[in-house]
Amino acid sequence: MIPTRNVNIIFRRKMIGDVIKIPIRLSTSFQRSVCPKEPTKPSVHLPFPGPKSQELFKELNQIQQAESVQLFADYDKSIGNYLVDVDGNVLLDLYTQISSLPLGYNHPKLLKIFSDDHKIRTLINRPALGVYPGEDYPRMLKNVLLKVAPPQMSNVVTMMCGACSNENAMKHMFISYQRKIRGNDTDYTETEMKTSITNLPPGCPELSILSFYESFHGRTLGALSVTHSKAIHKLDFPAFDWPIAHFPKYKYPLNENMCENDKEDDRCLAEVEELIEKYRKKGKPVAGIIVEPIQAEGGDNEASPIFFQKLQLIAKQNSASLLIDEVQTGCGVTGKMWCHEYFNLPTPPDLVTFSKKMQVGGYYHTAEMKPSLSYRIFNTWMGDPGKLLILEEVLNVMQQEKLIENVNKRD
Amino acid sequence: MIPTRNVNIIFRRKMIGDVIKIPIRLSTSFQRSVCPKEPTKPSVHLPFPGPKSQELFKELNQIQQAESVQLFADYDKSIGNYLVDVDGNVLLDLYTQISSLPLGYNHPKLLKIFSDDHKIRTLINRPALGVYPGEDYPRMLKNVLLKVAPPQMSNVVTMMCGACSNENAMKHMFISYQRKIRGNDTDYTETEMKTSITNLPPGCPELSILSFYESFHGRTLGALSVTHSKAIHKLDFPAFDWPIAHFPKYKYPLNENMCENDKEDDRCLAEVEELIEKYRKKGKPVAGIIVEPIQAEGGDNEASPIFFQKLQLIAKQNSASLLIDEVQTGCGVTGKMWCHEYFNLPTPPDLVTFSKKMQVGGYYHTAEMKPSLSYRIFNTWMGDPGKLLILEEVLNVMQQEKLIENVNKRD
Numbered sequence: 001m002i003p004t005r006n007v008n009i010i011f012r013r014k015m016i017g018d019v020i021k022i023p024i025r026l027s028t029s030f031q032r033s034v035c036p037k038e039p040t041k042p043s044v045h046l047p048f049p050g051p052k053s054q055e056l057f058k059e060l061n062q063i064q065q066a067e068s069v070q071l072f073a074d075y076d077k078s079i080g081n082y083l084v085d086v087d088g089n090v091l092l093d094l095y096t097q098i099s100s101l102p103l104g105y106n107h108p109k110l111l112k113i114f115s116d117d118h119k120i121r122t123l124i125n126r127p128a129l130g131v132y133p134g135e136d137y138p139r140m141l142k143n144v145l146l147k148v149a150p151p152q153m154s155n156v157v158t159m160m161c162g163a164c165s166n167e168n169a170m171k172h173m174f175i176s177y178q179r180k181i182r183g184n185d186t187d188y189t190e191t192e193m194k195t196s197i198t199n200l201p202p203g204c205p206e207l208s209i210l211s212f213y214e215s216f217h218g219r220t221l222g223a224l225s226v227t228h229s230k231a232i233h234k235l236d237f238p239a240f241d242w243p244i245a246h247f248p249k250y251k252y253p254l255n256e257n258m259c260e261n262d263k264e265d266d267r268c269l270a271e272v273e274e275l276i277e278k279y280r281k282k283g284k285p286v287a288g289i290i291v292e293p294i295q296a297e298g299g300d301n302e303a304s305p306i307f308f309q310k311l312q313l314i315a316k317q318n319s320a321s322l323l324i325d326e327v328q329t330g331c332g333v334t335g336k337m338w339c340h341e342y343f344n345l346p347t348p349p350d351l352v353t354f355s356k357k358m359q360v361g362g363y364y365h366t367a368e369m370k371p372s373l374s375y376r377i378f379n380t381w382m383g384d385p386g387k388l389l390i391l392e393e394v395l396n397v398m399q400q401e402k403l404i405e406n407v408n409k410r411d
Numbered sequence: 412m413i414p415t416r417n418v419n420i421i422f423r424r425k426m427i428g429d430v431i432k433i434p435i436r437l438s439t440s441f442q443r444s445v446c447p448k449e450p451t452k453p454s455v456h457l458p459f460p461g462p463k464s465q466e467l468f469k470e471l472n473q474i475q476q477a478e479s480v481q482l483f484a485d486y487d488k489s490i491g492n493y494l495v496d497v498d499g500n501v502l503l504d505l506y507t508q509i510s511s512l513p514l515g516y517n518h519p520k521l522l523k524i525f526s527d528d529h530k531i532r533t534l535i536n537r538p539a540l541g542v543y544p545g546e547d548y549p550r551m552l553k554n555v556l557l558k559v560a561p562p563q564m565s566n567v568v569t570m571m572c573g574a575c576s577n578e579n580a581m582k583h584m585f586i587s588y589q590r591k592i593r594g595n596d597t598d599y600t601e602t603e604m605k606t607s608i609t610n611l612p613p614g615c616p617e618l619s620i621l622s623f624y625e626s627f628h629g630r631t632l633g634a635l636s637v638t639h640s641k642a643i644h645k646l647d648f649p650a651f652d653w654p655i656a657h658f659p660k661y662k663y664p665l666n667e668n669m670c671e672n673d674k675e676d677d678r679c680l681a682e683v684e685e686l687i688e689k690y691r692k693k694g695k696p697v698a699g700i701i702v703e704p705i706q707a708e709g710g711d712n713e714a715s716p717i718f719f720q721k722l723q724l725i726a727k728q729n730s731a732s733l734l735i736d737e738v739q740t741g742c743g744v745t746g747k748m749w750c751h752e753y754f755n756l757p758t759p760p761d762l763v764t765f766s767k768k769m770q771v772g773g774y775y776h777t778a779e780m781k782p783s784l785s786y787r788i789f790n791t792w793m794g795d796p797g798k799l800l801i802l803e804e805v806l807n808v809m810q811q812e813k814l815i816e817n818v819n820k821r822d
Contacts, residue, residue, distance in 0.1 A: 052546075059549040063557065064568050066541075067785035073543045075536040076529055086546045097539040098791040110535040114525050118487055123534075124521040124801060125486040126770075128508040130477075132484045135463075135497045138470040146474065157475050160571040161792060167631040171648055178647040185647070193642040197624070199650035203642065207649050213608070219790050220578040221651075222632025231604040231614065232786050236589040236596075237582055238618050239610035240632075240649065356791060359537075374478035375643050379630050380509040380767060381572060386797070390535060 035104070038080035043090040050087025078105035102331055102357040102394050102403075109397050113389055122385050129158065129382035130374075137385065144392045145362070150338045152348040153364040158383025162327035162355035163218025166290065168377050169351045169363045170222055173288030173321040174207050175371050176350070180319045185372045207287040208240065208279050210272065210320070212247040214298030217290055217325055226290050229298035243275035243286060247295055248303045265307045269314065276318050288321040288350075289314075293339035296328040308343040321350035321369070331357035332398060335408040359394065360387035446515070449491035454501040461498025489516035513742055513768040513805055513814075520808050524800055533796050540569065540793035541785075548796065555803045556773070561749045563759040564775040569794025573738035573766035574629025577701065579788050580762045580774045581633060584699030584732040585618050586782050587761070591730045596783045618698040619651065619690050621683065621731070623658040625709030628701055628736055637701050640709035654686035654697060658706055659714045676718045680725065687729050699732040699761075700725075704750035707739040719754040732761035732780070742768035743809060746819040770805065771798035 049057070053071045060066040077084040081104050083093040093104070103110060114120055127134055145156045159165045179185040189202075196203025211217070211226035218224065219233060225240040227233060248264045251257035276286045289311065295301035315322040329339035331354070336342060340349060350369055355361040360383050371377065398404060460468070464482045471477040488495040492515050494504040504515070514521060525531055538545055556567045570576040590596040600613075607614025622628070622637035629635065630644055636651040638644060659675045662668035687697045700722065706712035726733040740750035742765070747753060751760060761780055766772040771794050782788065809815060 056544075056546065056549055060544065060552070062565075063549065063552050064566055065782050065785055065788065068541045068789060069544060070542050072546050072548070073538060075538065075545045076532050078536065083543070095542075097537065097543065100537060100539060100791060105536050106532060107535070111531060114531055114534065120522060120525055121487050121517060123525065123797075124518075125489065125516050126508065126511060127484060127486065128511060130479045131481050131506075132494070132508065133467075133471065133480060134486045135467065135483050137483070138467055138474065141471070141474050154473075155475055161575065161790065163790060164572065164575060164631060170632070171630075174647045174649070188642070188646055192646060196642045196645040197639050198655060199636055199639075199645075199652060203646055204648060204650040207647075219582075220575060220631045220633055221581070221636075225610055225632075228608050228610075231599070231607045232784070233789075234607040234610075235599055235603060235614055235787075236585045236618075237615060238585070238651065239615040240651075241610060244609060371476050373643070374476055376646075377476065378479060378644075379572065379574060380511060386534075 035080035035107075039082045039090050041090075042082070042092045045087060045089055048087075048089060050085070050089060052086040056086065075105065080104045080106075096357075099328055099333070099356045100359075102333075103397055107397060109393055110390065113393050119389050122389060126381065126384065126386070128380055129385070130378050134385060140385065140388050140392070144388055144395060145364075148337050148395060149364050150341065150348060150352050152366070153352060154367050155365045155370055157362055157365070157377060158388070159355075159361035159363070159379075160381060160383065161218075161361045162353065163220045163223040164379075165327065165353040165355055165361040165363050166217045166223045166226070166323075166325060167220055169323050169353050169365075170209050170226070170288065170290065172351060172363075172365060172369060172371070172377060173209065173323060174205075175376055176321050176369055177207060177285070177287035177319060178205065179372075185376075206284045208242040208284040210243045210245060210275060210279075210286045210289045212245055212291055212295070214247055214295050214301060215290070215292060216295070216297030216328075217292075218327075229295075241284065243279050245271045245275055247291075247301055248307055249301065250303075261304070262306075265304060265310070268303075269307065269310050272311065272314055276314070276320070286318060286320050288323055290323045290325055292325050293329050293343070294334070305343040308340065309345060312345055312347070312349065315350075323351040323353065323363075324349040325353050327353055327355045327361075330354045331394075332404045332407060333357065335404060337404065357394075359391040360384055446491035446518075450493045450501050452501075453493070453503045456498065456500055459498075459500060461496070461500060463497040467497065486516065491515045491517075507768075510739055510744070510767045511770075513744075514808055518808060520804055521801065524804050530797075530800050533800060537792065537795065537797070539791055540796070541789050545796060551796065551799050551803070555799055555806060556775075559748050559806060560775050561752065561759060561763050563777065564763060565778050566776045566781055568773055568776070568788060569799070570766075570772035570774070570790075571792060571794065572629075572772045573764065574631045574634040575790075576738065576764040576766055576772040576774050577628045577634045577637070577734075577736060578631055580734050580764050580776075581620055581637075581699060581701065583762060583774075583776060583780060583782070583788060584620065584734060585616075586787055587732050587780055588618060588696070588698035588730060589616065590783075596787075617695045619653040619695040621654045621656060621686060621690075621697045621700045623656055623702055623706070625658055625706050625712060626701070626703060627706070627708035627739075628703075629738075640706075652695065654690050656682045656686055658702075658712055659718055660712065661714075672715070673717075676715060676721070679714075680718065680721050683722065683725055687725070687731070697729060697731050699734055701734045701736055703736045704740050704754070705745070716754040719751065720756060723756055723758070723760065726761075734762040734764065734774075735760045736764050738764055738766045738772075741765045742805075743815045743818060744768065746815060748815065768805075770802040771795055 049071045056072045072086045074084045074086050083091045175185055192203040209226055213228050216229045217226045225242055246268050248268050250261045279286050312322050324340045326338050351363050351365045353363040460482045467483045482496045485495045485497050494502045586596055603614040620637055624639050627640045628637045636653055657679050659679050661672045690697050723733050735751045737749050762774050762776045764774040
């Protein structure tokens with residue numbers, strides 16, 4: 001837990017890892033009418049964190065390693081853009097629970113969702129969605145997730161969190177790559193079946209995923225192998241030997257450094273091609289590329305539409321899939337529903353992962369990527385219909401309150 | 412989706428992967444009083460799956476690979492032990508959503524949980540628990556999760572699902588192993604910091620986890636590397652080169668084959684020791700052992716208390732941690748809260764993972780296993796307080812209705 005003297009660090013830390021736009025709902029007169037009881041300004045009592053937070057911290061730290069905890073919140077009193085803590089401090093929240101609360105605290109429309117009996121039953125009878133989905137699951141996928149799908153992406157799979165979404169989207173890329181090599185994804189040889197059980201090729205082939213320095217894609221061992229933002233996430237954990245390329249680092253202002261920045265794109269893209277070649281020769285061909293539209297946790301690194309267009313072309317030329325990780329950048333925060341919509345890609349990316357503000361994890365993929373067999377991408381829960389109910393209302397409010405338009409007005 | 416003629420396969424499939432005991436709430440006269448509207452018997456109309464399920468399947472299969480779906484359920488009408496589908500079929504449910512519904516459908520006590528305003532706010536203001544937990548989080552961990560903790564396990568970490576729980580518990584074992592080697596888990600060299608970013612040793616050391624044939628621990632790439640039950644889960648996906656030992660296969664009846672089964676224990680344990688030695692020499696030392704108390708998805712394979720006692724001893728002798736995966740066997744289904752309580756281990760296992768019936772993922776660990784630094788085991792959500800609210804009531808009902816005692820009566 002942060003010591004008293006570091007009160008400002010909270011606010012500085014909040015900015016790290018968040019995307020560049022102003023959070024969607026930062027006070028407008030319209031906003032005031034939605035949240036009439038929202039405070040007008042922050043109010044912090046010293047010492048901070050206060051005595052109640054300190055007390056609860058001691059209690060929690062007995063039960064688990066809790067040093068990352070900054071304060072204990074009062075989620076009944078928090079409202080709109082303001083987080084209220086257990087000591088009565090009122091904080092303007094730019095952090096939104098690591099980008100997970102698109103509408104701030106206690107939005108009146110969200111408070112009403114579960115006054116409906118069917119929705120309560122959806123919450124408590126949690127299904128194994130891959131086996132016994134509820135009657136309304138196809139409709140929910142269509143009316144909620146596909147309603148805001150990236151252009152031309154017709155398929156969607158739900159998961160539990162961002163890391164699992166990236167893990168499964170990577171698995172999806174491996175299936176797709178092997179299908180291209182083998183000509184199908186249905187006829188496996190006996191040797192493949194047998195060796196797969198023991199983690200060995202050809203059943204478990206030595207394929208790789210190309211990622212970028214400073215990237216963040218999650219912390220499970222597969223997702224962590226494509227994450228390169230901070231040592232603290234990775235120390236002591238074994239990782240796959242997969243290729244890592246440099247993400248462009250531009251000089252600003254952009255319009256005064258166009259030539260140099262074009263060269264920076266080319267340098268990074270040439271490295272991507274070299275690495276694909278290197279890993280092919282090494283016997284670990286690149287099945288897919290994973291990339292954030294804006295590197296967030298690893299800094300605030302943006303790349304040009306041209307960079308992404310050329311990256312997609314390189315992927316296609318090498319039979320690799322392109323996975324755009326929009327866990328951090330998705331759900332309207334950049335002024336479009338999905339940040340990669342700014343890139344004018346000639347064809348959609350093969351997969352787009354989401355989580356955080358979307359309330360539930362998952363990924364969109366193109367129709368061509370659909371595996372031929374079931375149980376390839378599968379787990380017990382396959383997402384959570386209860387979270388889809390919250391997302392449904394979040395998207396309704398975003399539309400009714402014109403929140404994406406609001407983000408664009410603040411450019 | 413299964414064709415009409417295979418109606419019985421559903422019931423056979425249901426048995427695969429579930430543990431051996433009779434499901435907790437299978438109709439008793441007491442049960443009848445809790446669920447007065449529960450049907451008295453199944454009722455299935457042919458053809459099965461019915462026309463509505465078939466129609467919804469077509470719709471869903473356009474959106475995602477849905478061939479694993481067996482039927483579409485009506486979760487408003489399902490009750491107690493009976494799953495009602497959209498065509499009005501009434502099925503006696505031994506499958507319980509892949510072991511996720513400890514109290515059956517629409518238990519009256521669970522239906523009431525979210526009539527409380529604070530609990531609704533807990534649902535919609537989902538926190539980043541590692542940074543801003545709510546006021547009641549330490550109390551919930553104590554009164555809910557620690558109340559049913561395995562003996563002498565004082566620490567608990569929550570996660571989102573079973574696979575993530577195993578992934579993070581494995582990371583926890585890597586930290587612990589490196590701490591033993593290094594003497595601390597706070598002072599990392601510059602070389603370690605630097606190489607960790609690029610997935611290379613010494614920052615990302617080549618450590619391994621020992622697992623067993625026929626095991627199932629999840630499907631993210633790390634968890635999948637210790638899963639060896641079925642080829643369909645593993646084909647096309649790269650995996651870590653980690654050691655795999657044989658899990659005992661006993662001859663039954665046990666009391667007539669004691670001598671042979673003892674030898675089988677010894678054979679498997681000798682293999683564990685050989686593999687630990689082999690992987691040490693290979694430069695991939697075993698940091699931990701992951702094992703199910705009863706192999707479930709991979710069959711219905713049990714091992715003796717002696718086997719587990721000796722396995723724990725081997726782990727200790729080799730500075731490896733022991734992780735018992737109770738995702739499938741936990742939450743009372745074997746007649747004890749945790750199946751490994753049958754093993755009379757002289758000291759607790761280092762970690763015990765849970766999910767499924769527990770509603771939320773996570774793991775218990777001993778106080779000694781606590782990492783010194785924060786952000787080592789971390790992610791955006793770190794579990795879900797909304798699911799803890801459901802678990803709280805599940806455990807209350809299990810106590811009030813004496814469900815674990817009921818399981819034991821049915822031995």
